[in-house]
Amino acid sequence: MTTIENIIKLKNDLIRITIKEDTTAIKDAMKLKKETEEFYKNGDTYTNTKGVQPKYLNLLLKPFGNIFDSPVLLEIIPIGLNNMCHKNCERFCGLTTEFKPRSGYNITACKCGRLRCMEVHTVVENIQDGKLYDITADMCDEKNKWFVPFNKHIPFKLMLYFVGRKFDHYKTGERICRCSNWNIDEADRFEVDDLIKFYKKVCKTNFVFM
Numbered sequence: 479m480t481t482i483e484n485i486i487k488l489k490n491d492l493i494r495i496t497i498k499e500d501t502t503a504i505k506d507a508m509k510l511k512k513e514t515e516e517f518y519k520n521g522d523t524y525t526n527t528k529g530v531q532p533k534y535l536n537l538l539l540k541p542f543g544n545i546f547d548s549p550v551l552l553e554i555i556p557i558g559l560n561n562m563c564h565k566n567c568e569r570f571c572g573l574t575t576e577f578k579p580r581s582g583y584n585i586t587a588c589k590c591g592r593l594r595c596m597e598v599h600t601v602v603e604n605i606q607d608g609k610l611y612d613i614t615a616d617m618c619d620e621k622n623k624w625f626v627p628f629n630k631h632i633p634f635k636l637m638l639y640f641v642g643r644k645f646d647h648y649k650t651g652e653r654i655c656r657c658s659n660w661n662i663d664e665a666d667r668f669e670v671d672d673l674i675k676f677y678k679k680v681c682k683t684n685f686v687f688m
C-alpha cells in the first residue's frame with residue numbers, strides 16, 4: 479500500500495473523531511468556505527498557489543534566515559475539513575504511529591506574483607522517510623499547496639500558548655501589484671524579527687509538549 483493510500487484509508491476515522499469532538503465542525507467548515515467564496519466574488523485580492531513564482535519565493539523567505547526548511551509544493555490529499563489544518567493533523571496523528579504533525583506556513587501569491595501571502599499551516603510528516611503530506615481540504619479547492627516547514631518542529635499548540643494568533647498571516651510584496659488594488663501599507667503582517675525571536679526562544683528551551 480502506498481503512503482497516500484494509507485492516509486486515505488483513515489478518512490472515515492478522521493471524520494468520525496472530528497464530529498465526535500466538535501459537533502458543528504462540518505457546518506462550520508462549509509460556512510467558512512462559502513464566506514471565502516463571497517469574499518473573492520466581491521473583488522478582494524485573491525492569492526493562490528498558481529501565482530507563486532520561484533523568484534519571488536526566495537525574496538519572500540530571505541528575511542526569515544534559516545528558521546525554515548526549503549519550501550515544497552505538496553499535493554493536497556483532502557481527507558480533513560477546510561480551515562482546520564492544525565486539528566486535522568493532531569487528530570490524524572492520534573490515529574496512526576506512522577506520522578507526526580509538522581507546522582510552518584503555506585505560501586500563495588496574486589496573479590501577477592507581486593503580492594505574497596504566508597499563512598500558518600500544519601501538515602503531516604511520515605516518520606520513516608520525512609515526506610510531508612497536506613491532508614486538509616483547501617477552502618478554494620486548490621489541488622496543491624506551497625508549504626515551508628519550520629526546520630525544527632514547533633507545534634502549533636506552542637505558538638498558540640505563547641503568542642496566540644499573532645503569527646497567523648504575513649503579507650508582503652511590491653508596492654504596485656498589477657492585478658489588484660492591493661496596498662502594501664494596509665497589509666496584514668507580523669514583524670519577521672518577532673517570529674525569529676519567538677523561534678529561537680522556543681528552540682533553546684527543552685519543551686516536552688504534545
Ligand SMILES: [Zn+2]
Nearest residue numbers: 588590655657
Ligand atoms: Zn498582483
